[in-house]
Amino acid sequence: MKTEMNIGLLGLGVVATGVVEMLAIQKHKIEKQTGVTLNLSKVLVLDKAEKQALAAEHGFELVTELKEITEDPTIDIVIELIGRISPAKDYILAALRHKKHVVTANKDLIAQHGEELIQVAKDHHVGFYYEASVAGGIPILRSLATSYMADHITSIQGIVNGTTNYMLTKMVEEKMDYATALAKAQALGFAESDPTNDVDGIDAAYKMIILGAFAFGKSLTINDLSIEGIRRLDLADIFSAQSLGYEVKLVGEVKQTSAGISASVGPVLLPKEHPLATVKNENNGVYIESRGIGKSMLYGPGAGALPTATSVLADLIEIAKQSQGAQLYPPFNELKEELPLAPKETIVNHYYLSVHLAETMASQDKVNAYLDDQKQAIAFSKIEETDRLILLLKTVTEEQLQEQLSFVAQFGEVQSVLRIMGEIDEN
Amino acid sequence: MKTEMNIGLLGLGVVATGVVEMLAIQKHKIEKQTGVTLNLSKVLVLDKAEKQALAAEHGFELVTELKEITEDPTIDIVIELIGRISPAKDYILAALRHKKHVVTANKDLIAQHGEELIQVAKDHHVGFYYEASVAGGIPILRSLATSYMADHITSIQGIVNGTTNYMLTKMVEEKMDYATALAKAQALGFAESDPTNDVDGIDAAYKMIILGAFAFGKSLTINDLSIEGIRRLDLADIFSAQSLGYEVKLVGEVKQTSAGISASVGPVLLPKEHPLATVKNENNGVYIESRGIGKSMLYGPGAGALPTATSVLADLIEIAKQSQGAQLYPPFNELKEELPLAPKETIVNHYYLSVHLAETMASQDKVNAYLDDQKQAIAFSKIEETDRLILLLKTVTEEQLQEQLSFVAQFGEVQSVLRIMGEIDEN
Numbered sequence: 001m002k003t004e005m006n007i008g009l010l011g012l013g014v015v016a017t018g019v020v021e022m023l024a025i026q027k028h029k030i031e032k033q034t035g036v037t038l039n040l041s042k043v044l045v046l047d048k049a050e051k052q053a054l055a056a057e058h059g060f061e062l063v064t065e066l067k068e069i070t071e072d073p074t075i076d077i078v079i080e081l082i083g084r085i086s087p088a089k090d091y092i093l094a095a096l097r098h099k100k101h102v103v104t105a106n107k108d109l110i111a112q113h114g115e116e117l118i119q120v121a122k123d124h125h126v127g128f129y130y131e132a133s134v135a136g137g138i139p140i141l142r143s144l145a146t147s148y149m150a151d152h153i154t155s156i157q158g159i160v161n162g163t164t165n166y167m168l169t170k171m172v173e174e175k176m177d178y179a180t181a182l183a184k185a186q187a188l189g190f191a192e193s194d195p196t197n198d199v200d201g202i203d204a205a206y207k208m209i210i211l212g213a214f215a216f217g218k219s220l221t222i223n224d225l226s227i228e229g230i231r232r233l234d235l236a237d238i239f240s241a242q243s244l245g246y247e248v249k250l251v252g253e254v255k256q257t258s259a260g261i262s263a264s265v266g267p268v269l270l271p272k273e274h275p276l277a278t279v280k281n282e283n284n285g286v287y288i289e290s291r292g293i294g295k296s297m298l299y300g301p302g303a304g305a306l307p308t309a310t311s312v313l314a315d316l317i318e319i320a321k322q323s324q325g326a327q328l329y330p331p332f333n334e335l336k337e338e339l340p341l342a343p344k345e346t347i348v349n350h351y352y353l354s355v356h357l358a359e360t361m362a363s364q365d366k367v368n369a370y371l372d373d374q375k376q377a378i379a380f381s382k383i384e385e386t387d388r389l390i391l392l393l394k395t396v397t398e399e400q401l402q403e404q405l406s407f408v409a410q411f412g413e414v415q416s417v418l419r420i421m422g423e424i425d426e427n
Numbered sequence: 428m429k430t431e432m433n434i435g436l437l438g439l440g441v442v443a444t445g446v447v448e449m450l451a452i453q454k455h456k457i458e459k460q461t462g463v464t465l466n467l468s469k470v471l472v473l474d475k476a477e478k479q480a481l482a483a484e485h486g487f488e489l490v491t492e493l494k495e496i497t498e499d500p501t502i503d504i505v506i507e508l509i510g511r512i513s514p515a516k517d518y519i520l521a522a523l524r525h526k527k528h529v530v531t532a533n534k535d536l537i538a539q540h541g542e543e544l545i546q547v548a549k550d551h552h553v554g555f556y557y558e559a560s561v562a563g564g565i566p567i568l569r570s571l572a573t574s575y576m577a578d579h580i581t582s583i584q585g586i587v588n589g590t591t592n593y594m595l596t597k598m599v600e601e602k603m604d605y606a607t608a609l610a611k612a613q614a615l616g617f618a619e620s621d622p623t624n625d626v627d628g629i630d631a632a633y634k635m636i637i638l639g640a641f642a643f644g645k646s647l648t649i650n651d652l653s654i655e656g657i658r659r660l661d662l663a664d665i666f667s668a669q670s671l672g673y674e675v676k677l678v679g680e681v682k683q684t685s686a687g688i689s690a691s692v693g694p695v696l697l698p699k700e701h702p703l704a705t706v707k708n709e710n711n712g713v714y715i716e717s718r719g720i721g722k723s724m725l726y727g728p729g730a731g732a733l734p735t736a737t738s739v740l741a742d743l744i745e746i747a748k749q750s751q752g753a754q755l756y757p758p759f760n761e762l763k764e765e766l767p768l769a770p771k772e773t774i775v776n777h778y779y780l781s782v783h784l785a786e787t788m789a790s791q792d793k794v795n796a797y798l799d800d801q802k803q804a805i806a807f808s809k810i811e812e813t814d815r816l817i818l819l820l821k822t823v824t825e826e827q828l829q830e831q832l833s834f835v836a837q838f839g840e841v842q843s844v845l846r847i848m849g850e851i852d853e854n
Contacts, residue, residue, distance in 0.1 A: 131574070
């Protein structure tokens with residue numbers, strides 16, 4: 001039963017500085033709630049010189065060697081905020097093996113090496129929490145691990161990448177093209193100089209892997225997901241989708257079908273009434289369908305220093321609380337199920353297709369014959385600006401989609417194939 | 428360290444039947460997660476005859492005397508789902524005094540007698556949880572008690588009454604008047620035959636009292652809130668508000684100002700971009716502003732058998748989990764702060780006013796003189812259909828509002844005074 005716990009912090013970037021600030025603001029509240037005083041005692045940095053002022057202000061020691069933290073017996077908790085896999089993974093392993101509780105915001109690491117780290121934490125009877133790794137300030141992982149544990153989730157959909165959601169919002173609201181929106185996101189610090197992980201859906205995929213583990217107890221690897229980014233998105237399609245009642249968003253989904261778990265990240269058409277369709281700018285939203293609650297959503301900032309720092313603090317509070325009781329430190333996510341991946345051929349989706357018609361007038365009859373012939377698959381069609389054919393396909397398998405694509409390829413170039421999430425209104 | 432816990436259920440209405448169903452569905456998952464098998468052993472009903480089939484199907488015993496549950500040493504947990512204050516309060520007190528953990532969905536009871544019950548639970552070292560008492564299936568109380576504990580909340584706003592939100596949605600989307608919308612809500616079972624508590628904002632006020640305790644640690648009583656319902660809402664005002672970019676919703680708010688805590692329930696104008704403005708039909712939403720996370724929202728069904736039952740199950744899981752550790756059963760809400768109520772004269776708001784002009788043409792000059800004279804308080808004005816004056820007042824105290832009302836009373840009858848939540852766009 002500790003009344004004081006000392007913290008070693010790895011890294012002192014934007015989020016870590018947020019943790020320093022939030023800890024200072026919330027120290028008394030945490031003390032009062034948990035009976036534990038949390039002291040930030042050491043911070044690992046590369047260069048002590050530039051952080052002296054912050055260290056003096058908050059009374060922590062700057063160190064440049066990991067072992068000054070991991071081998072310090074007075075330190076109880078290590079917060080890892082340096083990011084990436086190496087050396088973060090080794091640092092966390094060292095901390096866990098020295099029986100330090102660990103808190104991290106490192107989604108890449110949890111998504112790729114989570115199971116190994118969780119096992120090491122378990123072996124050493126310490127807590128290992130990572131609320132901040134998904135959707136920044138939104139308390140989604142703890143909600144899944146507690147409240148939603150009472151429920152049976154059937155699907156979880158998320159706008160979990162703030163950079164691309166910001167870009168898509170700008171593209172729609174200010175008719176900005178992809179390159180301008182990306183430049184603006186970079187200027188505001190939302191997108192990194194190499195935006196690959198964001199715009200190609202990799203970042204969202206890592207987060208969906210973590211969400212899938214909490215929602216279904218399923219261990220997914222990145223190869224289990226079908227992943228598409230927003231690079232090839234055309235502004236014309238976004239506006240066509242809008243005129244049909246949809247918003248285009250980069251959405252990750254993990255769902256349970258009768259054939260198993262299916263997981264994807266990609267730009268999709270969401271009906272405007274879908275709660276995720278209202279999530280704008282750099283915000284994130286996680287939408288859950290379940291047998292008990294039905295349809296629910298958690299919404300908030302997906303990134304940023306203070307929101308992410310608040311999630312780190314929530315994990316610290318969990319550790320402080322557990323230290324007052326039986327010191328059980330159960331795994332953050334206790335759900336584990338043996339669920340198969342749904343075979344690709346069992347997955348059906350609705351799709352939005354746009355086709356640039358080659359010979360507008362000449363091909364009209366052929367197009368009409370096709371539309372008539374395939375009307376079972378085609379929920380809606382229209383021709384925009386005389387040479388853009390827009391089609392909504394209903395409940396088709398991947399194979400049926402390919403078949404339709406080969407049909408329409410006769411009429412011109414297929415510009416976009418986008419999944420529709422939710423129902424198609426055929427009127 | 429128990430591996431089996433027996434449950435006594437008080438009441439077998441709609442929500443209680445949902446609990447019976449969800450427990451059957453989730454039994455194995457709960458067992459696996461918590462190591463505890465939850466058995467529903469007895470259910471208290473008024474009349475055994477009509478529930479025999481359900482009892483036989485699920486293998487529980489029907490009883491008609493409370494003591495058959497409270498005095499049964501094999502029963503560990505009592506779930507109260509009979510509602511209202513009496514006899515629910517006495518039943519819960521009896522259960523707690525017999526050292527049974529208690530789970531309830533009874534918002535009236537928690538809002539009015541929560542402190543007393545919480546103290547009795549504490550004295551007897553048992554758990555007392557009531558997630559289902561606010562916003563049905565939305566896991567808001569547990570999120571506030573855990574994740575948001577790391578944050579400093581500055582305001583909490585909620586659409587927490589599904590009945591009135593359903594009615595307002597119908598009024599807007601189908602141009603239904605108040606009476607027709609109410610009849611429709613009653614026909615669908617959302618509103619009770621006596622809808623007073625819903626339409627007059629009392630139900631929402633009780634929920635805001637509970638939210639205020641979790642968000643600020645402040646004990647509010649119903650008299651601390653300014654409460655207004657939707658009975659007097661005029662369809663014309665709803666549409667005028669819409670044309671100005673607002674949705675009209677019944678919103679409860681508890682916020683911290685420099686002068687203290689201020690709490691209210693009333694129909695307000697929400698800017699269409701406000702996350703709560705998108706909450707439709709019988710759904711609920713709780714929107715939180717805080718120093719760390721910033722702006723976040725939890726959204727979902729505010730009522731219904733299965734959603735509410737799922738929240739009850741989440742409480743059961745909490746009890747089962749705690750029984751495996753140090754059996755601490757801390758109060759559900761541990762936050763307690765000595766905060767004053769903000770004096771009424773310190774509270775400033777923006778307002779929407781509509782006035783039916785008495786003598787359209789004759790008074791025009793007087794109206795213009797007033798608008799010109801008071802332009803500091805008036806953010807926007809327009810005259811609709813020649814005889815409806817619409818005003819938006821900016822940052823006025825209650826006293827200043829009354830002053831403006833006495834001015835405009837010269838020109839005709841004031842039809843509506845509605846608070847605006849959020850900023851006024853003066854363009």
